[in-house]
Amino acid sequence: MPRRTPNPHTAAGERILATASELFYERGIRGVGVDLIADEAGVTKKTLYDRFGSKDDLVAAYLRRRRERWVDWFSARLAARVAAGARPGAERVLAALEIAEEWAQDNRRGCAFVNAHAEIGGLDHPGNAVVLEDKRYMLAAFTDLLREAGYPDAEARGAQVHLLYEGAIIAHTTHAQPDAFGTARAAAATLLASTAAR
Amino acid sequence: MPRRTPNPHTAAGERILATASELFYERGIRGVGVDLIADEAGVTKKTLYDRFGSKDDLVAAYLRRRRERWVDWFSARLAARVAAGARPGAERVLAALEIAEEWAQDNRRGCAFVNAHAEIGGLDHPGNAVVLEDKRYMLAAFTDLLREAGYPDAEARGAQVHLLYEGAIIAHTTHAQPDAFGTARAAAATLLASTAAR
DNA sequence: CTGCGAGTATACCGACCTGTGTGGTTACGT
C-alpha cells in the first residue's frame, strides 16, 4: 500500500482541520457530520477523505491539534509569568491555575478532551490516546513545578493540585461553582503552605 | 391540551426508562437511537413516544432517575458510616470520598452528568437543569458535612473538597491517575487539618 | 358488556449519516 492517509498538511487539509476543530468543540463530535465540515471548509467530502482517511482519524487530528495549541499557549503564558518574577513553587502553581482560568473564560464548553472522552465510547478510538496524553501532561506540569522548587512531596502534592485543576474546569463549565478557579487556588495555597511549613 | 407527556410510570414505560438508562450511560446519549431503545425494551417506538414525548425528554428522565438512584445510594451509604462511628467533620468527608470511589469502580464511564453535559449542546435542553442540580447537591453535601461539625469556613473548605471530588472522578475515569480518590482523600485531610489546627 | 387506556405491529416520512466512485480542473515542479 502507498499511504493510508497521505498528508493532511495541505492548504485544503489545513482548512478542514481548522473548521472541524471549531465545530467539534462547539457542537460536540457526534453532533457534527463530515458533510457540514466539508461545506464549511469550502471543500468536497472527497478531499476530506483523501486527506484524513476517516472521521475517527479527523477527530484524532482535531484532538492533537487542540493539545498542541494548548501546550504552546500554556507554556508560553507560564514562561511569561516566570519572567515577570513568579518564584518557584506555590507562586508558579497559582499562576498556572490563573492561566487555566483565563483559558476557561474563552472556552465555555470546557475541556475538549473530557468532552471527547465522554462522547467516544470505544476504547480503540484513535482519539483516546490523545486524551490520556493531555491529562498526564497536566499532571506532570504540576509535579514538575513543585519538584523544581525542591518540594520533598512533589509527586503527591502535584497530583492533588492536578485534581483541583480538573475539578475547577468541571465546576466552572457546569456552573456548579461561581468562582471555581479561585476556590482551586485557595485550596492549592493551603496544601502547599502545609508542605512548606513542615 | 390534555397532557403533553401523559404518564411514563407504566410497565412498558418502566422498561423503556431502564433500558434507556443503561444504553445512554454505556454508549452515550447521541450514540443510542430511539429505535434501539424500543427494540431492547421490547416495545414499539409508538409506545416510547406516547410515554415520553421526545428523545430529549427521555434523556431528562434518564438523568433524573440516575440522580435519584445516586442520592439514595450515597446518603444511605453515608448514614451507615455515621452509624458505624464516623465522627463529624474530616472523618465523614473522607468517608464520603471513599463511598464515591466505591461507586466509581462500578461505573467505568464516569459521571453521567458530566458526560451528558458534554454531549448536550444547547442550553435549553431539559437535561441541563438536572446536571446542575447534581453538581450543586454534591457541593452542598460537602459543605453541610463541615458545617455540622462546626467548621468556621465550611463554605470555602466544602467547595475545595468538592473540586477534589469532581477532579478525582475525571482523573479516575480517564486513567490520568491510578489512585485518584486516594489522592483526593490525602488532599482533603490536609485541607481540613489545616483549618482545625488554626 | 362496554368503554378505555395501554400496548402491539407495521409502514412511512424526510433528513441525515459515513463512505465511495467517476470524472474534470488547476497548479506546480522538473
Add this chain to the structure above:
DNA sequence: ACGTAACCACACAGGTCGGTATACTCGCAG
C-alpha cells in the same frame, strides 16, 4: 512540455436518525 498531486463537482450507496400514522388486540374497571 509532461507528470503528478491537490482539488473540484456531482452522484450514489446503504444505513440510521427522530418522529408520525393507521389499525389492531388485550385486560380491566365501571
